[in-house]
Amino acid sequence: MPDRPPLAGRTALLLRSADRAGPTLAELAARGAATVLCPLIDVELPEDTTQFDDGVRRLLDGGFDWLLLTSRSTVQALCRRAAELRQAPAGAPDALDVPPATRVAVVGEATAAAAADAGLRVDFRPVHDHSARGMLAEWPQQDRPSAGTTVFMPQADLAAPTLADGLRAWGAEARVATAYCTVDAPADPARRLAAPGTGEPQPDLGPAELAAAGGVPDAVQAVLLTSPSIVRRYLALAGDTPAGIDGIAIGDSTAAEMRRHGWEPAAVAVLPTPAGLADAWEHAVRHASPPGS
Known part of the structure; x- marks a missing residue:
């Protein structure tokens, strides 16, 4: 029988803006993973x-x-x-x-x-x-x-x-x-930059709900962090670095921001793309220490 894909049955928390989340959601779904979307930042003119x-x-x-x-x-x-x-x-x-x-x-x-x-x-x-x-x-x-x-x-x-x-x-x-x-999500509707002609996925949580969950919604095993500003906003809402879940950084600057807050990334993407993020999470899963080790 083929090996079970590393991300199958797992769930990640994705914090990037809704207009940029679609490709990452699709990449993770193709690998058998679920995603909880909670946009924390947005962009505007x-x-x-x-x-x-x-x-x-x-x-x-x-x-x-x-x-x-x-x-x-x-x-x-x-x-x-x-x-x-x-x-x-x-x-x-x-x-x-x-x-x-x-x-x-x-x-x-x-x-x-x-x-x-x-x-x-x-x-x-x-x-x-x-x-x-x-x-x-x-x-x-x-x-x-x-x-x-x-x-x-x-x-x-x-x-x-x-x-x-x-x-x-x-x-x-x-x-x-x-x-x-x-800016913190949501942006000013009059100045917001959204991908023209494309639909946006609906968020599963808002920032207030994420804060109420202590930054870790039920069933989440990883947080995907796609910019230094997202790291800062997430930790401000969570109140502390989360225990027991993997923090996956999209690149070196995001990883550096995590470390400045005492949070060692479980993995850092080689390329800042949806596939790069998913590959990094797979790497973290494969190299995780088994329970009790």
């Missing part, structure tokens, strides 16, 4: 988009050599502001009319897919390390932005300066603008 809008206008006018994208939410924010600035009719396609001479770099698979959906051609993305560090390390030296090169970097309000500092060290002019803000 900044209250003041003046700086961002200036960059978007310059981008659409061909004023940058490179557009650097580090998340799907960034692509969504660019499409939304571009449409509003050019007063596109309601229901117009979410596409970015970026001049062909502007090259595009992305951080990983999900961002590349969002860029492609927006009609962009991706010229560079790291193969091995889908992070700011990976982009800087894997960018071919002969092709990287250098002195005299202009780069537009719309990003989250919480983004670290790693990438901008690296580009400036190469001599490039890195124009950074806040494209979206990470």
